[in-house]
Amino acid sequence: QQQVKQSPQSLIVQKGGISIINCAYENTAFDYFPWYQQFPGKGPALLIAIRPDVSEKKEGRFTISFNKSAKQFSLHIMDSQPGDSATYFCAASKGNNFNKFYFGSGTKLNVKP
Amino acid sequence: ETGVTQSPTHLIKTRGQQVTLRCSSQSGHNTVSWYQQALGQGPQFIFQYYREEENGRGNFPPRFSGLQFPNYSSELNVNALELDDSALYLCASSSPKGASGRADGANVLTFGAGSRLTVL
Numbered sequence: 001q002q003q004v005k006q007s008p009q010s011l012i013v014q015k016g017g018i019s020i021i022n023c024a025y026e027n028t029a030f031d032y033f034p035w036y037q038q039f040p041g042k043g044p045a046l047l048i049a050i051r052p053d054v055s056e057k058k059e060g061r062f063t064i065s066f067n068k069s070a071k072q073f074s075l076h077i078m079d080s081q082p083g084d085s086a087t088y089f090c091a092a093s094k095g096n097n098f099n100k101f102y103f104g105s106g107t108k109l110n111v112k113p
Numbered sequence: 114e115t116g117v118t119q120s121p122t123h124l125i126k127t128r129g130q131q132v133t134l135r136c137s138s139q140s141g142h143n144t145v146s147w148y149q150q151a152l153g154q155g156p157q158f159i160f161q162y163y164r165e166e167e168n169g170r171g172n173f174p175p176r177f178s179g180l181q182f183p184n185y186s187s188e189l190n191v192n193a194l195e196l197d198d199s200a201l202y203l204c205a206s207s208s209p210k211g212a213s214g215r216a217d218g219a220n221v222l223t224f225g226a227g228s229r230l231t232v233l
Contacts, residue, residue: 043227044203047177099207103156
């Protein structure tokens with residue numbers, strides 16, 4: 001059973017556009033929701049994260065929107081750049097298993113120049 | 114800060130063989146987690162090690178085992194390799210819980226680049 005479901009599988013966006021990636025979860029015990037960015041040949045790297053007590057978190061061009069009642073969260077990349085082309089993973093974890101993350105299946109983002 | 118290093122980067126094994134993958138954790142990090150990332154999928158938690166003991170395990174059979182050493186480096190061992198074990202194996206290290214320095218108090222996993230295992 002997949003604990004975190006992610007969509008779309010792939011995404012093509014023009015330079016300067018907005019990229020939106022969505023995730024949904026089932027386990028209401030999850031209390032930490034990070035997004036990871038992975039470039040080819042590299043391990044995932046933390047991009048931005050949110051806890052369920054806030055509905056939005058913004059860091060530069062990256063924003064997480066969180067809907068606790070719907071058990072959904074999304075990543076918005078404003079003014080998308082070719083350098084943002086990578087695979088993005090949403091994840092979730094519970095406080096008592098602080099290193100056990102459940103990852104989504106990933107979204108491959110391609111930002112066209 | 115040297116980051117997380119893994120070796121080997123690529124290896125090919127045949128079904129039934131055994132493999133050992135190695136990981137050096139980031140300086141100051143005392144917890145190591147291992148993840149399996151199949152092609153086109155997200156990482157799946159295998160297990161984590163803290164104070165040289167397994168401290169949490171995912172849905173993987175006992176033929177997946179590990180070790181953590183006093184310097185916090187770690188090994189992942191897989192016995193009786195199966196074709197489905199072909200994947201990228203990621204090691205991630207983290208600081209003690211609550212010591213990440215983040216305002217939200219959460220732990221941050223620092224991943225290595227992984228070891229790509231192909232089982233023929």
